Amino acid sequence: xxxxxxxxxxxxxxxxxxxxxxxxxxxxxxxxxxxxxxxxxxxxxxxxxxxxxxxxxxxxxxxxxxxxxxxxxxxxxxxxxxxxxxxxxxxxxxxxxxxxxxxxxxxxxxxxxxxxxxxxxxxxxxxxxxxxxxxxxxxxxxxxxxxxxxxxxxxxxxxxxxxxxxxxxxxxxxxxxxxxxxxxxxxxxxxxxxxxxxxxxxxxxxxxxxxxxxxxxxxx
Amino acid sequence: xxxxxxxxxxxxxxxxxxxxxxxxxxxxxxxxxxxxxxxxxxxxxxxxxxxxxxxxxxxxxxxxxxxxxxxxxxxxxxxxxxxxxxxxxxxxxxxxxxxxxxxxxxxxxxxxxxxxxxxxxxxxxxxxxxxxxxxxxxxxxxxxxxxxxxxxxxxxxxxxxxxxxxxxxxxxxxxxxxxxxxxxxxxxxxxxxxxxxxxxxxxxxxxxxxxxxxxxxxxxxxxxxxxxxxxxxxxx
Numbered sequence: 228x229x230x231x232x233x234x235x236x237x238x239x240x241x242x243x244x245x246x247x248x249x250x251x252x253x254x255x256x257x258x259x260x261x262x263x264x265x266x267x268x269x270x271x272x273x274x275x276x277x278x279x280x281x282x283x284x285x286x287x288x289x290x291x292x293x294x295x296x297x298x299x300x301x302x303x304x305x306x307x308x309x310x311x312x313x314x315x316x317x318x319x320x321x322x323x324x325x326x327x328x329x330x331x332x333x334x335x336x337x338x339x340x341x342x343x344x345x346x347x348x349x350x351x352x353x354x355x356x357x358x359x360x361x362x363x364x365x366x367x368x369x370x371x372x373x374x375x376x377x378x379x380x381x382x383x384x385x386x387x388x389x390x391x392x393x394x395x396x397x398x399x400x401x402x403x404x405x406x407x408x409x410x411x412x413x414x415x416x417x418x419x420x421x422x423x424x425x426x427x428x429x430x431x432x433x434x435x436x437x438x439x440x441x442x443x444x445x446x447x
Numbered sequence: 448x449x450x451x452x453x454x455x456x457x458x459x460x461x462x463x464x465x466x467x468x469x470x471x472x473x474x475x476x477x478x479x480x481x482x483x484x485x486x487x488x489x490x491x492x493x494x495x496x497x498x499x500x501x502x503x504x505x506x507x508x509x510x511x512x513x514x515x516x517x518x519x520x521x522x523x524x525x526x527x528x529x530x531x532x533x534x535x536x537x538x539x540x541x542x543x544x545x546x547x548x549x550x551x552x553x554x555x556x557x558x559x560x561x562x563x564x565x566x567x568x569x570x571x572x573x574x575x576x577x578x579x580x581x582x583x584x585x586x587x588x589x590x591x592x593x594x595x596x597x598x599x600x601x602x603x604x605x606x607x608x609x610x611x612x613x614x615x616x617x618x619x620x621x622x623x624x625x626x627x628x629x630x631x632x633x634x635x636x637x638x639x640x641x642x643x644x645x646x647x648x649x650x651x652x653x654x655x656x657x658x659x660x661x662x663x664x665x666x667x668x669x670x671x672x673x674x675x676x677x678x679x680x681x682x683x
Contacts, residue, residue, distance in 0.1 A: 323551030
């Protein structure tokens, strides 16, 4: 089952591309490490989006060339980046005031599990031998206005990641607004999880079989 | 006359005592005051509580300070990074304590420490294991947890430019925790790439005003942590 999930539906790039369609012109956006970073590659032409990285930069640009590489200019994943004309640097207190103070419009993150009411688990499996590490994830979900999740619909072994309740330690409670999986787009609403869009070649029943929560079908 | 310049990193760290709390600037290697950290290793103060976002990489800088057995406790948000092996090993064998703090809460606890605010309420971590045992309160229909400020005996930070009053500028994202740590520590020790004359830094462009700074040492060509790690350098 897991292999068929990998082959059908959207690729990682296509998930990022689909998510990018929903980021409005003029947004201030924070992208998590991994697939979410790819969203920046697909923002539709004509929209101007400012990227925030929590280690102190608004106006993060593309990857640096060899000449531009500066170990003092990195993103939250500690990878070298560039700053666009019009960028601003600031310290961590200000950076997280932007986050906690609800000044950032959109944050795109990965997920280990998402629950029916929008709880997110994405920092720890709770395994006793693991070294706990949380970074800025809890601050982002608590403070950013809109939280988008990009994730494979199921785990590598085919287990559901969209669940009635998360079994892993939470990153935040009731924080997720929308999920972009390789199979579909799901809105988290007060009525429940609403499936609004299917990836090409995927039908509703196929998604429902791989989701541990009853989905509400409302295709656009 | 006010002149906060000192002549060596060793002089700067000389008063750090066993059991002190030491804030160390940097986000990974960006902003890490590696020469001051190495001077602290040479100095040898033990049983330190260290506040940093991470736990260092390779066997230089912060990782070397930990490996040298000088750190009893780390307060940080992300103790794992690429090339970090010293802390994970000690943590698994129970030889070092960890206080895990969400990154923005860590920043605000430090800022509060420097601003005379003993505690504050934040929405971060509500409903998660990191909120357990903390005072909770509802304001205007939203849940918050109380977090205490962090203060330190010393802060070790890295600046781009400094004048003898201690006014500082920083380089790009190497600024990160440095300005708030400078506020939260009783003694702030700065290594700067460049000493400049009073007035050379436009007052409009001073990032950290000198009132938050105690001692400054010029390190014109600081070592680069990632380069040392790549070369397999071990300090001392």
